[in-house]
Amino acid sequence: MSVFQEISDYIDTISVIDTHCHKLPRQVGFPAGIQDLVEHSYLGWCHRDWDGTKEAAAEFVRGLKHNSYFFWIEKSLQKLLGTEQRLDENTYPWFDQKIREFSSSLASDDEFLRNVCHYDKIVLDGYWEPGTNLGNPGLYTPTYRINQFLFGYQPDTVDDNGNNPFLVYGWPKDLEFDQYLDKIEEKITEKMAQGCVALKSSLPYDRSIHFKERTYDEAKRGYQNPDASREDIVAFQDYIYFYICRIAAKYDIPFQNHTGLGNLEGSNAMLLKEVISKNPKTRFILFHGSFPWTDDALALIHNYSNVYADLCWLPSISTTTAIYFLKQLIETGKADAITWGCDSWTVIESYGAYLAGRYAVAKALADLIEDAFMTLEEGKELAENIFRNNAKRIYLDRI
Ligand SMILES: [Zn+2]
Structure with missing residues (x-):
């Protein structure tokens, strides 16, 4: 049997932690x-x-x-x-x-995901109802999407999913800026108490992720101010993103970030450099390898110990890129920073994503084994880390 086949078969025995999924209600x-x-x-x-x-x-x-x-x-x-x-x-x-x-x-989607895809746990990004676990907390542990908090600068402005906290949660429309900030923290801790294991930004679908550090006064000018300029609103949003990073550090909850693609302009992970360097206690999980700018994601992961690589979506976008990125991560000593998620809406697509992820990981590891960079046993250990153990550690055993 080939080394590739041995690793691939071994991956099928792993109880997978799928760190990112949009599975629709059954x-x-x-x-x-x-x-x-x-x-x-x-x-x-x-x-x-x-x-x-x-x-x-x-x-x-x-x-x-x-x-x-x-x-x-x-x-x-x-x-x-x-x-x-x-x-x-x-x-x-x-x-x-x-x-x-x-x-x-199909009797049960959830049983399919457990038995055919071997998912032990799934981190669900149910953007249609941020924080949902689809009523099955045994399988789904939610992440909590924070985009809407950057859109409360007016009570009726909405993010890419049509959300705004005043509309979604019925917050009183006359909240002072300080009260608005307190409410964000309250909502995040409430969601954590309900089982959310991460925060999630998909902000590259809304705006640039070039968040700059702003003063409290700059941000306040952009909040519920009919005379606010575009720059005041951007300052408000930048401030809120930094504020959420501080909340993530305070409660030690990993912060998942969509990087790459999206609106393209302003989605390259390198744009997060300032906020990453100024928030060393926040765990930034970069999704999708910032495709197609995987080198930029790699540079951040290499230089900052609080930055992690989630491969979700990448093997399905470009399998070749995923293999190359994986080898680079391993060769730069970042094998412990890698996780995988299916990033799918249906069970058929999720199984396809699993096959893509399994192929990319098995191929990268088999190449490194055949070139004598590691043994077969070490390769199996890394595969188990990528599909399970790293997620356990990075998400602090909350999954
Ligand atoms: Zn996604």
Whole structure:
């Protein structure tokens, strides 16, 4: 058996801690066919339409068959449906029917995630209801999305998900700035008491992550002030982000940060350098390797001991980049800083993400073993750390 196969098989025995997931609430018979799968996965972000016609299917497959999202979802379907057929313009009606049968025969999404994907725990980012555990705290431990607190500069301005704390929590609209700050801390501690194990920023979908240190007075000018300039509002938001970093340090709760892609402009992890260097006690977990700027994420992880690498989404975006990034992290002595999450909405996509993550980790480790940088036993140990033990340690055994 090849070294790659041995590591890959070993990963299947690990009780995985999936540190980032958007699993949607269960609906029996969902996804109902390929259309739903495309709409509720990253395939829907690929600028290709799927309308169920043969012409569109041919165009879709021609454009995407070497795309990593497509490849791993196709792999997931092949394994789950017991076929080696490729999904193309001739086979798609068969796949469509089989996905419907699979979805309506699935007794429990949660049992699927436990038994087929081997997830012991899942850190859920339910942005539609920040802090939700889908009613199954045994499997889902929530993260708490903080974007909305940067949008309370007016009672009706909203973040990318349509949230604002005045609207979501019914806070009195005449809160003074100090009271607003107190309420944020109260809400975070309340969510921690309810089981949230991390804070989460997906702010690159809202604005630049170039947060600068601001004074209290600068920030206050941007709060509920009808004459506030754009710069005053940015100062308010920067201040709130720094304030949340201090809360994260105070309660020692890891702070998960989406980096890379998003709005592109202003999403490179390197833009966090100032806030990272000024908050050495905050645990910054950088998601997605700041793709495509993985070198910038690597530089931060290398230089700051409070910065961690979560591979979530990366093996599905570009498997090659994930392998390269993993090897670089290991070679720079950062193997203990690596975690993995599926970053998916449905069980089919989650299983595909698991296959992608397993492949990337097994390939990176097998290469290093074959080049004699480590032994097979050491490789297995690192795999177990990446898929489980590092998350236990970084999230302080709260997961
Ligand atoms: Zn995500």
